[in-house]
Amino acid sequence: MIQINNISKSFSGREVLKNISFTFEAGKTNMIIGESGSGKTTLLKCMVGLNEIDSGEVLFDGRDFYTLDFKGKKEIRKEIGMLFQGGALFDSKTVEENVVFPISMFTDLSVSEKRDRANFCLQRVNLDNANNLYPSELSGGMKKRVAIARAIAVQPKYLFCDEPNSGLDPKTSIVIDNLIKEITDEYKITTVVITHDMNSVIEIGDNIIFIYKGEKWWEGNKLEILKTENKEVHDFVYATKFMRELRNKF
Amino acid sequence: MINSVKLFFNFGRYFILIRRAFAKPEKVSIYIDRIFEEIYILGVGSLGIVAIISVFMGAVITLQSAFNFESPLIPYYAIGVAVRDSMILEFSPAIVSLILAGKVGSSIASEIGTMRVTEQIDALEIMGINSAGYLIFPKIIASVLFNPILIVFSMFLGIAGGYFFGALAGVVSPHQYVYGITYDFRPFNVFYALIKSGVFAFIIASVPAYHGYFTKGGALEVGRSSTKGVVYSSVLILAFDLILTQLLLA
Numbered sequence A: 001m002i003q004i005n006n007i008s009k010s011f012s013g014r015e016v017l018k019n020i021s022f023t024f025e026a027g028k029t030n031m032i033i034g035e036s037g038s039g040k041t042t043l044l045k046c047m048v049g050l051n052e053i054d055s056g057e058v059l060f061d062g063r064d065f066y067t068l069d070f071k072g073k074k075e076i077r078k079e080i081g082m083l084f085q086g087g088a089l090f091d092s093k094t095v096e097e098n099v100v101f102p103i104s105m106f107t108d109l110s111v112s113e114k115r116d117r118a119n120f121c122l123q124r125v126n127l128d129n130a131n132n133l134y135p136s137e138l139s140g141g142m143k144k145r146v147a148i149a150r151a152i153a154v155q156p157k158y159l160f161c162d163e164p165n166s167g168l169d170p171k172t173s174i175v176i177d178n179l180i181k182e183i184t185d186e187y188k189i190t191t192v193v194i195t196h197d198m199n200s201v202i203e204i205g206d207n208i209i210f211i212y213k214g215e216k217w218w219e220g221n222k223l224e225i226l227k228t229e230n231k232e233v234h235d236f237v238y239a240t241k242f243m244r245e246l247r248n249k250f
Numbered sequence B: 001m002i003n004s005v006k007l008f009f010n011f012g013r014y015f016i017l018i019r020r021a022f023a024k025p026e027k028v029s030i031y032i033d034r035i036f037e038e039i040y041i042l043g044v045g046s047l048g049i050v051a052i053i054s055v056f057m058g059a060v061i062t063l064q065s066a067f068n069f070e071s072p073l074i075p076y077y078a079i080g081v082a083v084r085d086s087m088i089l090e091f092s093p094a095i096v097s098l099i100l101a102g103k104v105g106s107s108i109a110s111e112i113g114t115m116r117v118t119e120q121i122d123a124l125e126i127m128g129i130n131s132a133g134y135l136i137f138p139k140i141i142a143s144v145l146f147n148p149i150l151i152v153f154s155m156f157l158g159i160a161g162g163y164f165f166g167a168l169a170g171v172v173s174p175h176q177y178v179y180g181i182t183y184d185f186r187p188f189n190v191f192y193a194l195i196k197s198g199v200f201a202f203i204i205a206s207v208p209a210y211h212g213y214f215t216k217g218g219a220l221e222v223g224r225s226s227t228k229g230v231v232y233s234s235v236l237i238l239a240f241d242l243i244l245t246q247l248l249l250a
């Protein structure tokens, strides 16, 4: 469980996050949604200390991240798996080396055990036969999947995904969504997923928060979001013709 | 005023970064592998260029000395003395280090800078890895260990270059040249050169790494960091050349 209390953040005087509080439950997929530029990525980075917050607190199962020293923060970070919006694969390493890397850093498995674990993760994201390619030789969607495999390689307690299925085809998107859901249930991970994609929200969104211009505008679950009266959320959910027609049908 | 504040800011940030780079490694075996990797890339990869410029420099010093010493009072073997002392005292340690600052420094700054702007450094941090230690420490150690070897290599090739081109151009006979290079030879000078090259090696690795590490922005800024890294490390090498010469030879 991750609790954030009254987080605010500004970049050179411009307020990007305004007093946001929320509880991200363990074993649930918690989704952050909102328009482009509303502050979703910034919120995620504030939660893990990649952006320093101006005020507020972040509690990882009660441990107040920002009061910890360098070493204490490192201990929490070892329990975090993160998928960056741009993938952030190590471009001097092959696909397999990318996934093996966190495993070799923090476990004492043998070479073949490490490779087995990496291959297991790569298969879960439907990526076979790409082990020896370099990131520059992958398509956008393949990069994303490698990044997910790397994020789950050391069985994190907290999983952060910044737009896991942007750039993926609908079929692979669903595979990734279900994978995230599955490992969240299986290992009782606290999962936080940023998305633009209403399909994912309806597919796997247990808890949802809607960020609007840096504020927490709405929270609820996937059933509630379809019936919300909140104008901004409603406009977001029913932005596509498909969703509007679906609503009219039911 | 603003500039001196900036200077202090950079000094402080540099020392904090270097201290973090020397923090206890997460896993010693991985760091040792990294050091060998860097020795190969930074050190062995520079053998070619060091060889070429050293041979030419030795040859040029031989021909120039021969041209300047056209007086019956100066013996021919003085050419050998001149080549030996210029190579050992100044050319190999300082000029070769300047060349390496250009070659190695720009590659270090752009490698680390690219990792910064593509969030690869953030990815390391999120895994609970000390990115400064993982990226910068092996580069510094590799340079400080291997650059002195490159410098000794350069001394030999420079003196050998003088021998061959001197004989080829007929300005000094091999016999006289060899007499010259052994005449009043002081081993301390080599020791002095090695101390200098160790200090320069530290600058060559750490200053560009600093500029790369704090890159903000995109590809353009990576280029800028790389230029800054080379310029600042070159200026520092010259400054320390002066200081160390005064301290060690006075």
Ligand SMILES: Nc1ncnc2c1ncn2[C@@H]1O[C@H](COP(=O)(O)OP(=O)(O)OP(=O)(O)O)[C@@H](O)[C@H]1O
Binding pocket: A011, A016, A034, A035, A036, A037, A038, A039, A040, A041, A042, A043, A085
């Ligand atoms: N490092 C930074 N420096 C200055 N401003 C920033 C920085 N990072 C983000 N911002 C600003 O913060 C705001 C929110 O950005 P953020 O990346 O969090 O948006 P987002 O909700 O993730 O958008 P998207 O869905 O497009 O990824 C933007 O206006 C952006 O310009």
Ligand SMILES: [Mg+2]
Binding pocket: A040, A041, A042, A085, A162
């Ligand atoms: Mg974003």
